């Protein structure tokens with residue numbers, strides 16, 4: 001995979017204060033992929049160290065009041081030229097930067113407050129169709145599949161992946177897509193993101209989200225108690241059987257552990273081929289009814 005990264009993440013001392021944002025995740029990417037680094041602020045002609053800047057009313061302004069908009073936009077345009085020539089499959093950028101932030105940037109008041117807007121370089125690259133991800137949302141890249149956190153603008157995807165998660169035995173007619181609007185299924189996605197147990201990772205391949213795994217504490221079929229998040233996972237059919245589900249599961253289990261959860265649960269139809277995959281990542285059967293196993297994984 002060819003990946004473009006913010007140079008400060010690769011350990012280059014191009015940050016406004018002369019330091020860097022060296023990231024172990026990015027160093028790992030560099031060891032396993034073809035990686036090119038860019039620092040749009042330096043490419044726009046700004047020195048290092050430099051006065052920090054934020055975007056105030058659409059104009060990039062240094063903390064000392066000087067307007068540096070032209071330099072930021074020149075740097076962004078330079079990055080776009082490189083991206084168009086090199087055609088990276090993925091661009092990993094430093095979070096919250098007025099140049100590189102993908103999901104958020106500082107709000108222009110130099111008070112540490114954030115807004116859900118991209119920095120100028122990230123914005124330009126995304127407008128031109130490049131796949132950009134904040135380094136903080138990157139989980140891993142393996143075999144040309146990116147695993148990353150779901151962004152708040154993508155929560156609507158959960159309905160699609162919930163539909164894909166419905167197990168349909170061979171020879172049975174699939175249910176209508178609006179089945180996901182039923183109350184017993186709405187609990188999987190409604191108001192998602194409000195609780196610390198609401199975690200979701202997605203797998204992206206060939207420019208599309210091809211799979212999702214998410215957890216929340218909910219009264220679903222896999223519910224065991226009010227401290228244990230339960231799981232939903234699905235992949236679109238063409239991407240099943242390639243190990244992507246296992247990677248999604250392992251990564252979200254790590255994330256749950258980091259957040260302090262002690263165990264996770266799920267319910268799965270006994271005939272579902274995924275039972276073996278769940279066992280492989282550490283789930284054990286703790287209960288069953290006629291149709292389903294209830295499985296638990298200690299973290």
Ligand code: SF4
Pocket residue numbers: 006007008009014015016038039040041042094097099100
């Ligand atoms: S412009 Fe981007 S690459 Fe350069 S220091 Fe800032 S965040 Fe890092």
